[in-house]
Amino acid sequence: MRKFEDSLPLQLLKAREATMVFFRPLLQENSVTEQQWRVLRALKAYEELESKQLAEHCCILSPSLTGIIKRLEQQGYIKRKKSEEDQRRTLLSLTDKALDLFKRLSPDVESRYKAFAERYGEEKLEQLSKLLKELTELEA
Template sequence: MTNRQDPETAAPAAPTGSLLLGDQLCFALYAAQRAVTAAYRPLLDELGLTYPQYLVMLLLWEHGETTVKELATALHLDYGTVSPLLKRLESAGLVRRERSERDERSVLVALTGRGEMLRERAADVPQALMEATGLCGAEAERLRVELGHLADRAGKAARAR
């Protein structure tokens, strides 16, 4: 009796050293990221947000007022990317930025009333994305955990070089 793997769950291993595009983990991640972002687009258009702006709002809805530095660190973005994002959110009336009274070098970011109210409208986005992609909760959680582990390993490898 032979052990057989389910063909839907078993994928052939990419040959070591393969330079075929379809064998590259980085390309699979890139294609998935672009597809997921595209699936979010119509949902976020209704909120008047881009995907990166949505990530900023998620962080602020979860943690409340935070510094630009903490926000950039949490989102794995550099200051040069975060600053224009915040400027657009501020001009849309969703966030406010102000210098910290305790440390003038630090800029605090907080939601405005309008930003808080947008949270209610955004509450349906996660479920709508799940339905649009056909993922069940367990599949999404498994992917999230595995991608988190991959991000940690890749981050360590990048820092080691």
Template sequence: MTKQLPSTARSLPIALIRAREGVMSPIRDMLSTTGITEQQWRVLRVLTEFGRMDTKTLADRSSLLFPSLTRIAATLRDKGLVTQTRDDKDRRRQFIEITADGQRIIDDRSPQAAQIVAGFKEALGEDDYERLLDLLARLDPGANS
């Protein structure tokens, strides 16, 4: 064993993966009856918060690779949860907007999502919860650019 590497019990990548599973498990449970995935939920959440936007911005704000967003947007469009339109000036540029059905999924689950967040805040304490978000933002290369 090399002394240069920390114990796997104190490895940031491993700790983040374990924490992600702890965070995502109740969200997966919440989404289990919706027919949408975690990634699709993120896209709908971003559209609810920011409104209609171009696909590049949506991919960035949803923390998705552009090719993944393309596939996810097509699925959401086929389900009637978003609309896709082309820019009148630049036909290569597309915009995505949430539909009433997509908004209903968010609205119907907002109370449960808020309870999940409240559980995290209770487990960590309000100050540590906010501090954790601040610390994680410092590791986000997109936030530092």
């Protein structure tokens, strides 16, 4: 068997951790969890999404998402409505409070991202991103 440290899943995990070090403090200061932030960002990007699509985009399983949405709704960051055509589907979108949050945090997020990109190297980041995308598009 390969060496422990050569495990790709572990390398990916550690790399993610190393990246989050740059952003975690900001999220903590604003009492938003990583998963909540991912959900908010997805809804910002897509305006309105069904729960299932949201789960797909965020890489979060439906059962987890149920709870995350419930809490985000309680905190007033997202609103839900039933789809007219299909009563099973729930349509989710951001509230103004969430949009305000983005206005407030975006500059800081961006500057931290730039700090990171500079630290790691723009070119390497491009390369890495490309390799990751290809990996993700792999079908089992």
